[in-house]
Amino acid sequence: MTATDIPAESGLKRVLGLPGLTLFGLTYLAPVTVFTTYGAVTGVTGGHLPAAYVIASVVMLFTAVSYGRMVRAFPTAGSAYTYTQQSFGGHVGFMVGWTLMLDYLFLPMINFLLIGIYLHSQVPSVPAQVFVLAALLLSLVFNVLGVDFISRLSTLVMGLAGVLVVVFVALSVHHTLDRGASAPFASFLPGSSGTSAAFSGAAILALSFLGFDAVSTMSEEARNPRRTIPRAIVLTTVLGGLLFIVVSWMGALVHPGATFSDPDSAGLDIMRTLGGSAFASFFVAVYVAGAFGSGVTTQAGVSRILYSMGRDGVLPGRVFGRLHPRLRTPVTATGLVSAVSLVALFISLDNAVVMVNFGALIAFSVVNLSVVKHYLVDQGRRSGRDLLSYGLLPVVGFALTLWLWTSLEGITFEVGLCWMLAGFLYLLFLTRMFSRKPPVMSFSEDTSGAVAAPREASAAGAANTVPHDTPRS
Secondary structure: OOHHHOOHHHOOOOOEOHHHHHHHHHHHHOHHHHHOOHHHHHHHHOOOHHHHHHHHHHHHHHHHHHHHHHHHHOOOOOOHHHHHHHHHOHHHHHHHHHHHHHHHHHHHHHHHHHHHHHHHHHOOOOOHHHHHHHHHHHHHHHHHHOHHHHHHHHHHHHHHHHHHHHHHHHHHHHHHHHHOOOOOOHHHOOEOOEHHHHHHHHHHHHHHHHHHHHHHOOHHHEOOHHHHHHHHHHHHHHHHHHHHHHHHHHHHHHOOOOOOOOHHHHHHHHHHHHHHHHHHHHHHHHHHHHHHHHHHHHHHHHHHHHHHHHHHOOOOHHHHOOOOOOOOOOHHHHHHHHHHHHHHHOOOHHHHHHOOHHHHHHHHHHHHHHHHHHHHHHOOOOOHHHHHHHHHHHHHHHHHHHHHHOOOOHHHHHHHHHHHHHHHHHHHHHOOOOOOOOOEOOOOEOOOOOEOOOEOOOOOOHHHOOOOOOOOO
């Protein structure tokens, strides 16, 4: 049996409802991830990190709504790759999926790298690489066991993170009231560098919001995905954005300015100020748990995209398009992600973060345009409500995303464009110099809601195949 012959009933298990999906997305975001780039972005913005988070949250909310529109049309595991493929054709879809893969492949690595950095800060006698490898192997085991196991892990991690955030905010408020703050909202206002610094910071922070995109990769493991996935995407973005803003604001009140003993572990400076070494140790424990939970969920998300692309035949189907016969998880794809994450053993945090944002902003831009193409152009919707929902809002999201693009650093473009070139060369090979169409997925569904097996496009325009029961809202 080939990968494309997998029957619907042997596909991914539909076990996630709205709470589980939202927890998955929030765990993917990891509320304590504020401290991942806290030192670096605080430096970029000159101490105005909350302002950068406000900008990033607004931009991401527009894009999250666009993701929700597209998942209603195509409730499958491929995320931005699938939406672009169905709206603009297989060639463009492949390039978007390939570019986004840069982000997804390196996000688990960043989490494992952070685990090594923070645990090594507490136990200097143990090399950071030992902690990295242990976290990576444990994450691989969790992902092989299945998404229902990951859902329970997400609940535990979010509970721990919630406790830390509540305690952190309470201590920060007490610290601020005790010492006084002459300008408590100064960090929300443009600094001496103006709004350009805040937008530069927001461009880096785009990676913090990839959780809402990850929710869309779980469409084939969600119950009633056309209803639950869009809601979970918006909830993840709103709740995650609020958490990021509040936590970064409290941090700015406790530790004004942009100077830290080590920017990679800036959170430790803030926690020591609040509660000494004991609270700093508690923070490290919860932060590591959050980073591990995020590592597990990011690994789950990218393995589903690899599975989707393998099932389409865009990647070798016999390798990537198969599920474990009993666990029904994409074991081979998950193993590949773990292998890529081994880069965390020798890369720096600064270099790792630089690699991520390029693909994210590519995907966000094209998904916004996909809404316009699918609903207004392909389906010909022209009512006032349609023009607002499927025209104005995604166009605004696209424009805001482009604005963030202008704030990326030069090295980000260098890495991203090299990755895109490699993808383009592979696309030439895959299509034999564009002499044939890349495979596209069929989205007909049976009564159980399981997505049928994909097929090769056999006629022009097949890339725009849509399900007959696509909802009009």
